[in-house]
Amino acid sequence: ELFIKLDDDALVDIDYVIGLIKKYQGYHKPVYISDHERTQPRNFPDSLNGVMYGNGKFYMFNRKLVQCLDTDIKYRGSPNEDSVFGGMVSNGCGENNVEYVQEDDRWIWHKEYTNKNKHIDLSFIKNH
16 A cells, blocks of 8 residues: 655665554555655756655655556656656646655665664765
8 A cells, every 4th residue: 555665775764664654554645755845947847847756765655646646747858767756746646635744864864874883885886
């Protein structure tokens, strides 16, 4: 019922994910959890102009969101997959019909993890 997209250079706390599952399982409307922002008009002059999209390090969404996605979206240029997914949500589901939930970055680590005297470079390959 719920799906997660996580970058290969990111970690997420499992208890945080379980809490989100418990809260949003069976939710009455489409749910899109991420670090949301809007595309800028100068970068996307077409169907992706001004759409809300999630930062790619982590997003979580429910089946209701998948069912209303516009999978035939048309756009120009080479936008990243996060803004295209946001356009699919906006064009297919309608922003007013979606529950946009801000992720809690205290439980998501991107590119590096530091805790209890440990420091891990999650982008192990330096050209990543």
